[in-house]
Amino acid sequence: MKLEKQHPIGVFDSGIGGLTVAHAIKKLLPGESMIYFGDTAHLPYGDKSEAAIQAYSVKIADVLLRKGCKVIVIACNSASSAAYELLKEYVRNDVHIINVIDPMVSLVMEQFPGKSVGLIGTKRTVQSGVYNRKIEEGNKAITINSVATPLLAPMIEEGFFNNQISYEIIAQYLADTSLDRIQALILACTHYPLIKKQINEFYQGKMTILDSSEVVALALKKYLESKDLLNDGQVGTDHFLVSDYTKSFEAAAQIFFHNAVQLEKHPLWN
Numbered sequence: 001m002k003l004e005k006q007h008p009i010g011v012f013d014s015g016i017g018g019l020t021v022a023h024a025i026k027k028l029l030p031g032e033s034m035i036y037f038g039d040t041a042h043l044p045y046g047d048k049s050e051a052a053i054q055a056y057s058v059k060i061a062d063v064l065l066r067k068g069c070k071v072i073v074i075a076c077n078s079a080s081s082a083a084y085e086l087l088k089e090y091v092r093n094d095v096h097i098i099n100v101i102d103p104m105v106s107l108v109m110e111q112f113p114g115k116s117v118g119l120i121g122t123k124r125t126v127q128s129g130v131y132n133r134k135i136e137e138g139n140k141a142i143t144i145n146s147v148a149t150p151l152l153a154p155m156i157e158e159g160f161f162n163n164q165i166s167y168e169i170i171a172q173y174l175a176d177t178s179l180d181r182i183q184a185l186i187l188a189c190t191h192y193p194l195i196k197k198q199i200n201e202f203y204q205g206k207m208t209i210l211d212s213s214e215v216v217a218l219a220l221k222k223y224l225e226s227k228d229l230l231n232d233g234q235v236g237t238d239h240f241l242v243s244d245y246t247k248s249f250e251a252a253a254q255i256f257f258h259n260a261v262q263l264e265k266h267p268l269w270n
Contacts, residue, residue, distance in 0.1 A: 004070070007069060007070035008033040008035045008067065008068065008069050009029075009032050009034050009069060009072075009220070010034075010035050010069030010072040010073065010095075011035070011036045011037070011075050012039065012064065013037075013039070013045075013074075013076040014038070014040070014042060014045040014056075014079070015040050015043035015153075015157050015246075016156070016157060016194075016248065016252040016253075017075070017076065017153065017156070017190035017192075017194075018076055019038075019253060020075075020194065020213045021073065021075035021100065021190055021212070021217070022036050023256040023257070024213035024214045026238070027217070028217040028218070029217070029230070029232075030236070031231045031232045031235065032231050032236045033231070033237045034239070035069060035238075035241065036253075037060050037064065037242075037243075039060060039243045040242045040243055040245070040249050042056055042268075043153075043157060044078075044122065044153040045076055045082075046121075046123055046125065046153055046189070047150065048078070048124065050082040050124075053078060053082040053083055053124070054086050057086070057087055059268040061087055061090060063266060065094060070224075071096050071097075071220065072098070073099075073220060074087070074097065074100060075100060075216070076190055077101060078122050078124040080130075081101065081124065081130040082124065084097065096223060098216065098220055101131065101134065102219075103219040105134045107210065108135060108142060109135060109140045111184075112140075112142055112183060114142065116143045116145065116182050116183055117142060117183060117186060118145050118146075118147070118179040118186065119146040119185070119188050120146075120147050120148075120149045120152075120179075120185065120186070121146070121187075121189045122149070122153060122189055123148045123150050125189065126188075127148070131144055144186075145182060146188075147173060147176045149173045149189075152170070152195065153191045156194050156195065157191070158248065161195045161198070162197065167201070170195060170198050170199060170202060174199065174202050174203075182207075183208065184208040185199070185203075185208070185209055186210045187199075187212070190211075192211065193213055196211060239262075239264065240262065240263050241265075241266040242265055242266065243265075243266060243267055244267070245263060
């Protein structure tokens, strides 16, 4: 398939977290059309096995390829760590794959050499050690202190954020001694920008909070420009596919995209 500027961008995640990435992409690149796939039937990915995440990711990539997407963005840290290399092999030269980890690693190595940086994410992301490994390879003397925060993504999916209950759960995780004396905190899950305000409140606005949504959008723009695939014409159209209908996903999508969102149910296995 010959890729054209007007072809859509494919974005996928297990649920609503990837909408933070999709929103950043739309804000930076309004002329682009987007197809978002939320694998709501299998959320969250953070407690799934690597094999399961790879199977879901390949199925979703098939859907996005059939829709003619010119780039696929893995808007999920768990899928980025478990399935990125497999998807690159799977799609071969058909489309370019962008994950949410590599752009953040590049940013941290550029801005925080010799510093201590904290990281919170799902069990899958933290146990993979992917951030630590990639940053160590950069040889910038950066120390990564990681804490698994498995309750946060399900909490956010259920709509429990910006209230006292969510603040207490967030505070319990951030009080972990592993995060003492850090100079910045990586939000290594695309759900977590939805609780960024409360994380800032915990740190009284004195911590540099790093979320990948804007970083990934910039990486996408740079790639599209390099391949002359940037569509900077009229405002593009957006389509939202879900493997199972959920009210929380529809409500979150409407918050981010400010109008009625039509969800199309697209089961991965029929």
